[in-house]
Amino acid sequence: MVLQFLKALAHESRLRLLGLLATREHSVQELAAGVALKEPTVSHHLAMLREAGLVTLRQDGNTHWYGLNQKALSRLSRTVFARDQLAAFAGAEINEDDRVVRNYLTPEGRLKAFPATLKKRRPILAWLAKQFEEGRNYPESEVNELIERRHHDRETFRRELIGHRMLARKNGVYWRLPESEWVM
Amino acid sequence: MVLQFLKALAHESRLRLLGLLATREHSVQELAAGVALKEPTVSHHLAMLREAGLVTLRQDGNTHWYGLNQKALSRLSRTVFARDQLAAFAGAEINEDDRVVRNYLTPEGRLKAFPATLKKRRPILAWLAKQFEEGRNYPESEVNELIERRHHDRETFRRELIGHRMLARKNGVYWRLPESEWVM
DNA sequence: CAACTGTTTCGATGTTTATCTAATTAGACT
DNA sequence: AGTCTAATTAGATAAACATCGAAACAGTTG
Structure with missing residues (x-):
C-alpha cells in the first residue's frame, strides 16, 4: 500500500x-x-x-x-514517516496472502493444518505449488515427497492442487501450470 | 532532490x-x-x-x-506534500542542463545567442546535436538548414558541433556521433 | 450509421535498476 | 610482513519499467 x-x-x-x-x-x-x-x-x-x-x-x-x-x-504523508510507523516495515510490507501463509506455518516451516476456508486455502495452495518448478515433470512419488515435506496429508493437498489448476496430471506424471491458469 | x-x-x-x-x-x-x-x-x-x-x-x-x-x-515528509510545493514540480525537477537550454531559447524556440562560457555551450550544443538523427547522413545543405532553424550563425555552430565530436564530417557528408563520443 | 475526437490498451523496444558472484579495499591482530 | 574480517566496487545477468506507434474503444455529432 x-x-x-x-x-x-x-x-x-x-x-x-x-x-x-x-x-x-x-x-x-x-x-x-x-x-x-x-x-x-x-x-x-x-x-x-x-x-x-x-x-x-x-x-x-x-x-x-x-x-x-x-x-x-496529506493523509499518507503524515502517517508514513513516523519512526515507529517505519519500523513496522521491517517485516511488514508483506501482503495479506503471505501473512496467511505465515500464520499456517510451524517454526519448522510445516503446515499446521489444512485450511478450512477457501480464503485461506488459496494462498496456501499457491505457496505450496510454488515449491514445484515450472516446465518440469514430476512422477507421483516426487510430488508426494514434496508435499509431505510440508504436511502429512499428501492425498488431500495433491487433489486440491489439481483442483485449483496449479498442478496438472497425465499418465501419472505431474507438472506445474502457469500462474495465469490457477483458479484463485 | x-x-x-x-x-x-x-x-x-x-x-x-x-x-x-x-x-x-x-x-x-x-x-x-x-x-x-x-x-x-x-x-x-x-x-x-x-x-x-x-x-x-x-x-x-x-x-x-x-x-x-x-x-x-520528517523534514522532507513535511515539505514535500503540500499542494503548492507540489505545484512547483510542474516545471521544476528538470536538470541543470535543461534549465540552461531553456534560458537560451526564445519563445519561438530559437537560440538567443552563441553561449560564451563553455559551461553553457556544452548543453546547448548537445541539445542542438540531438536535432539530428543518429545513423543517418546529412549533406552540408541540410545541416545548415537544421542549424538555421535555431540560429543564423550556421558556420560557428557547425564548427563547434564537430569540435565537440557531436557531428562528424567526411567528403562533405555529416552524421551524428553516439553520445558516448561527445566531448562534454 | 459514418466520421470524428479523446482516451485507453496492446505490443515492441530500449533503459534503468536489483541482484548476484568475484575481486578489491581497508582496518585490526598477530 | 601476513592473515582475518567487514565492507565496498566491478562486472554480468535478469527483472522491472518508461516510452512510443498502432490499434481498439467510447462518446459525440452529423
Whole structure:
C-alpha cells in the first residue's frame, strides 16, 4: 500500500503530472502537452497514480478530467514517516496472502493444518505449488515427497492442487501450470 | 532532490532496511541477514539511502554502523506534500542542463545567442546535436538548414558541433556521433 | 450509421535498476 | 610482513519499467 504510493510518486514524469494537477484539473491531452510526452504514456502514468489513489477522475463526454487527490496525499504523508510507523516495515510490507501463509506455518516451516476456508486455502495452495518448478515433470512419488515435506496429508493437498489448476496430471506424471491458469 | 528522496524510499528492500534502522543502528551484515539479501546488495541500497540523506554512517574499526536519519525524514515528509510545493514540480525537477537550454531559447524556440562560457555551450550544443538523427547522413545543405532553424550563425555552430565530436564530417557528408563520443 | 475526437490498451523496444558472484579495499591482530 | 574480517566496487545477468506507434474503444455529432 505504502510502497505503491511511494512508487507512484518516485518518477519524474509523474511528479510533473502531479505538479500540473496541483493547480487545476487537466485532460489527458493537456497533460501530455504539459510534460512533453505522448498520450499513451501519460495515460499509463495516470493509471498508476489512480491505482495509488493520488488522483481523481471525472469523465465528461469523451474527455477525462484528472485532478489531484489532496486528501490522500496529506493523509499518507503524515502517517508514513513516523519512526515507529517505519519500523513496522521491517517485516511488514508483506501482503495479506503471505501473512496467511505465515500464520499456517510451524517454526519448522510445516503446515499446521489444512485450511478450512477457501480464503485461506488459496494462498496456501499457491505457496505450496510454488515449491514445484515450472516446465518440469514430476512422477507421483516426487510430488508426494514434496508435499509431505510440508504436511502429512499428501492425498488431500495433491487433489486440491489439481483442483485449483496449479498442478496438472497425465499418465501419472505431474507438472506445474502457469500462474495465469490457477483458479484463485 | 525530492525525486532522489522518493526514489530512495520507493523500493521494498530499502523500506525494509529503513524499518530495521528505525529501531537501532545496524551493521551491514546484520542488515543483510535481516532482509535476506547479500551484503553487496545491501551495500548498494545503503549507498542510495545515504545519497538521499536518509541514513547516517558511523564507522568503528571495519564495521560500519548505519542509522536512521530521522530529521531528514520528517523534514522532507513535511515539505514535500503540500499542494503548492507540489505545484512547483510542474516545471521544476528538470536538470541543470535543461534549465540552461531553456534560458537560451526564445519563445519561438530559437537560440538567443552563441553561449560564451563553455559551461553553457556544452548543453546547448548537445541539445542542438540531438536535432539530428543518429545513423543517418546529412549533406552540408541540410545541416545548415537544421542549424538555421535555431540560429543564423550556421558556420560557428557547425564548427563547434564537430569540435565537440557531436557531428562528424567526411567528403562533405555529416552524421551524428553516439553520445558516448561527445566531448562534454 | 459514418466520421470524428479523446482516451485507453496492446505490443515492441530500449533503459534503468536489483541482484548476484568475484575481486578489491581497508582496518585490526598477530 | 601476513592473515582475518567487514565492507565496498566491478562486472554480468535478469527483472522491472518508461516510452512510443498502432490499434481498439467510447462518446459525440452529423
